[in-house]
Amino acid sequence: MPVERTTEFRAEELYKYYKVYETIGSGGFAKVKLGRHILTGEKVAIKIINKEDLGDDLSRVKLEIEAMKNLSHQHICRLYQVIETSTQIFMVLEHCPGGDLFDYIIAKARLSEEETRVFFRQIVSAMAYVHSQGYAHRDLKPENILIDEDHNLKLIDFGLCAKPKGGLGYELMTCCGTPAYVAPELIQDRAYIGSEADVWSMGVLLFALLCGHLPFDDDNCVVLYRKITRGKYDNPHWLSPGSVLLLNQMMQVDPKRRVTVRQLLDHPWVMKDHNSPVEWYSRQPLGHIDEDCITEMAVNMKRSRESTTALVREWRYDHTTATYLLLLSKKQRGKPVRLCPQP
Ligand SMILES: COc1cc(O)cc(Nc2ccc(C(=O)Nc3ccc4c(c3)C[NH2+]CC4)cc2)c1
Numbered sequence: 001m002p003v004e005r006t007t008e009f010r011a012e013e014l015y016k017y018y019k020v021y022e023t024i025g026s027g028g029f030a031k032v033k034l035g036r037h038i039l040t041g042e043k044v045a046i047k048i049i050n051k052e053d054l055g056d057d058l059s060r061v062k063l064e065i066e067a068m069k070n071l072s073h074q075h076i077c078r079l080y081q082v083i084e085t086s087t088q089i090f091m092v093l094e095h096c097p098g099g100d101l102f103d104y105i106i107a108k109a110r111l112s113e114e115e116t117r118v119f120f121r122q123i124v125s126a127m128a129y130v131h132s133q134g135y136a137h138r139d140l141k142p143e144n145i146l147i148d149e150d151h152n153l154k155l156i157d158f159g160l161c162a163k164p165k166g167g168l169g170y171e172l173m174t175c176c177g178t179p180a181y182v183a184p185e186l187i188q189d190r191a192y193i194g195s196e197a198d199v200w201s202m203g204v205l206l207f208a209l210l211c212g213h214l215p216f217d218d219d220n221c222v223v224l225y226r227k228i229t230r231g232k233y234d235n236p237h238w239l240s241p242g243s244v245l246l247l248n249q250m251m252q253v254d255p256k257r258r259v260t261v262r263q264l265l266d267h268p269w270v271m272k273d274h275n276s277p278v279e280w281y282s283r284q285p286l287g288h289i290d291e292d293c294i295t296e297m298a299v300n301m302k303r304s305r306e307s308t309t310a311l312v313r314e315w316r317y318d319h320t321t322a323t324y325l326l327l328l329s330k331k332q333r334g335k336p337v338r339l340c341p342q343p
Pocket residue numbers: 024025032034044045047064068077078079093094095096097098099146155156157158159
């Protein structure tokens with residue numbers, strides 16, 4: 001039997017609910033295809049993972065999926081549905097047509113302080129929320145930040161995130177992340193606090209946005225690690241004194257001297273021209289049930305509102321979860337809360 005039919009047979013669950021179009025991204029053990037949810041008409045991104053290619057990375061994917069189920073925030077790419085077959089895992093994700101921040105910085109060479117501040121406030125908002133849920137991202141970099149259709153940032157790829165059992169203040173040991181963004185304490189293989197290591201990576205990210213290149217860079221890994229552990233870097237002449245100071249406070253080699261995410265929320269550099277602290281609370285808290293979406297689903301599924309609410313509240317990340325979350329997304333973007341009844 002030709003491979004396509006076999007593949008299609010195993011993925012029938014996907015094609016029942018989604019139109020699947022071209023590949024829009026690929027890397028590592030996954031590729032991402034553009035899709036459309038048939039019932040709401042909403043565009044989605046479908047991350048397709050072949051289990052055979054994973055090996056022991058399967059635990060990373062499972063970790064990311066569990067983390068995504070617990071993270072619902074305006075600056076984190078939303079997980080809508082997970083479909084697992086014997087050979088593949090499909091993650092149906094929020095559509096972010098602006099591509100990633102890495103390509104955006106390359107295209108603009110570097111960003112103005114004003115544009116950087118708007119983006120950086122969104123990153124601080126996302127990270128304050130992630131930490132408040134007891135997670136550390138541990139792989140923050142421009143490639144893991146997408147731009148949505150409203151030019152807002154969305155954090156992705158929680159494949160390396162950690163949720164230490166003893167809470168975020170609990171020390172971690174596993175070394176991970178992308179070298180140029182990794183904090184010195186991880187390089188020295190010392191016990192570290194995930195939130196402190198994330199602040200270092202945010203500092204490297206802020207430098208990349210403002211400067212268009214990395215503070216610590218070298219083709220030779222050993223030389224790069226030495227530069228990071230020394231923590232010395234050159235500030236380009238165009239940086240304002242306020243930017244130089246904030247970068248210095250974030251890229252402190254001693255994690256105990258480093259500014260915290262909480263301090264970033266109302267840091268003078270972050271507040272400039274905005275005059276208000278960063279809003280980090282989720283605008284779509286988990287567990288919130290929207291009555292309009294329930295009503296539309298109940299009518300479409302010919303069920304009572306009570307049984308529809310009970311079904312949604314199970315948060316199985318199946319087609320019911322996807323339909324509810326995509327209806328909610330339509331409502332939040334001012335579109336009619338309507339399902340397209342199927343023939
Ligand atoms: C939790 O969210 C995740 C987690 C993860 O591990 C990976 C992703 N990856 C995504 C990658 C791309 C997109 C996406 O929507 N990309 C996209 C969509 C449309 C277009 C483009 C990119 C670029 N050309 C224009 C059209 C969404 C998630 C998320």
